[in-house]
Amino acid sequence: MAARGRKKGADGEKSRNLLLHIAAEEFSKNGYHETKISTIVRRANVTQPTFYLYFQSKEAIFQELVDIFREQLVAYVQQSRLETGLEKGSIEKEIKQRLTNLFSFFKEQSELTRIGFYMAKESSEIKSLIAYQIEQNLRKEQQDGYFRTDVDMQTVADSLVGIMERLTETKLLKNLIEPEDLANEIVRLLLFGMIAN
Amino acid sequence: MAARGRKKGADGEKSRNLLLHIAAEEFSKNGYHETKISTIVRRANVTQPTFYLYFQSKEAIFQELVDIFREQLVAYVQQSRLETGLEKGSIEKEIKQRLTNLFSFFKEQSELTRIGFYMAKESSEIKSLIAYQIEQNLRKEQQDGYFRTDVDMQTVADSLVGIMERLTETKLLKNLIEPEDLANEIVRLLLFGMIAN
């Protein structure tokens, strides 16, 4: 006996992906320090040295997940900007669409989102990245006369990120609301304010 | 030699407070897991057993800090509500005042705020606590006709907490802005919206 050595049909890429996937689940559910490599490999039905065949360290696999989140997010934002830029509806519709896209992304990639937003060392920078993109868009539209000139777009962008972050946590990832409805509420609030008229 | 035993002028309460204080600094700067008891006691000029004379465990001291934050925060909100309730200025002024108070608290208690908002397991619940208070206030004012009836005050309250959280991190705790000015910007944004008119 002593089942040792390479297994029949063993596929490195498959193993690596599996480990990455399970790691995302674990990190997202339990955080960095509570997540044990031993748990990951047990769940993946491989042994510890196999893990280190594909990842340099625990740090490394976590970082890889953070990087994936950041890259996917940036790509999504870029693409989203192109798409919505085309069909030039009202400013309200356009912003609504952008927000809906973002929320959809967060919902689809809920595990990566939790990691990138709430656990990574660079969480703050990642959020700043998004905030900056948003700020640029808003500034442009402000110059085009859509918005009041006395609001600081950096603050607005930061606020928007804060809103997204919090509502993603309290409502979106708990499946209490759909991306589009969430986007709707926020846009109405930020565009027109709360004051009765 | 062999300086052992109780020191002259040794004061238990003093030692305990010192440890608590330094722990707050360390946790706030480095997070739970990166913070070592050995570091805390070294900085406090005591030894490890002394630490365990005053705190059951690392968990316990961290939890104590979280609890302090929660209690102080709730107390602050209660008091703030009474105070501003009295001088009934405009709704705008009142909300501005409440926000200013909160931001001032976060700034004063920046270490506890970081711990309670960004590190504690119960971060989410703590924020929900605040959100709930805010929601109640807003609902009341909505019924009094100050606000549009088609905005969901739970979403607004959550949004407000998200905004506070993010702007506290990016601006307030970096001393880039004063509590009052921050409150001002947010209130204008949320009350009147961004749309030019």
Add this chain to the structure above:
DNA sequence: GAAGGATAATACTCACGAGTAATATAATTA
């Protein structure tokens, strides 16, 4: 001024979990 409680230090233990050395089997290539 002796006893008991409070405050502290010296010098440990010990589990836990990240990471590894050595080895074996399957797949691929020459």
Add this chain to the structure above:
DNA sequence: TAATTATATTACTCGTGAGTATTATCCTTC
């Protein structure tokens, strides 16, 4: 088919850091 490469296992090491057993000194009280 022999050598090489890729994939995997068994069975470890080893640092780190939380927590402790024991003992000593100061302070208070009676």
